[in-house]
Amino acid sequence: MALLDVIKYGHPTLRQMAEPYKPGEIDGGFVQDMIETMRTEDGVGLSAPQVNVSKRFIVVTDSENLYTLVNPEIIAHSESTITDTEGCLSIPGLQASVTRWEKVIVRAFDVDGEKKEISVRGLLSRVFQHEIDHLNGVLYLDRADISTLTWINGGEDHYTPTTLEEVQREYKKLYHAERRELFFETV
Ligand code: NI
DSSP, X not given: OOOOXXXXXXXXXXXXXXXXXXXXXXXXXXXXXXXXXXXXXXXXXXXXGGGTXXXXXXXXXXXXXXXEEEEEEEEEEOSOEEEEEEOOTTSTTEEEEEEEESEEEEEEEOTTSOEEEEEEEXXXXXXHHHHHHHHTTOOHHHHEEEEEEEEOOOSTTOOOOOSHHHHHHHHHHHHOTTOSOOBOSOO
């Protein structure tokens, strides 16, 4: 097993539409690496595009369950929504409030190719929506209430960005100093 590098906000792969897997195509070693990377990074979810693999695969976990889902899609959702704080391993140091559907039903294949439907609510519903968004090149900042942006790193140069432009300047400095082309916006 190996830890995978999680790419950061501004990297072009985060804005691509990920490709579906063909039946039997997903590699078991990659699945294990994704799980290990999510756990090491203390995440509750991780999508393949975040490790620079533009394919439709996510891992999601809570204290009781581990979901490894190939080609997941939301097939139904509640009318009701919940607004709560969200973050992302590809956008480290930031949090903001995002409104999500309270319940969703997700259809996907497991890594053995078995079709399944999963009904989730609350935090799991939020994480599924966040990770499936990644497969479509959508980031939680696109859906967030920007007035709630909070920089959680603190420390010496504690700094709270108030606009997306400030956030993007900071990420360019921190992670993409050498990169000429950046993709902060939805493509
Ligand atoms: Ni994320």
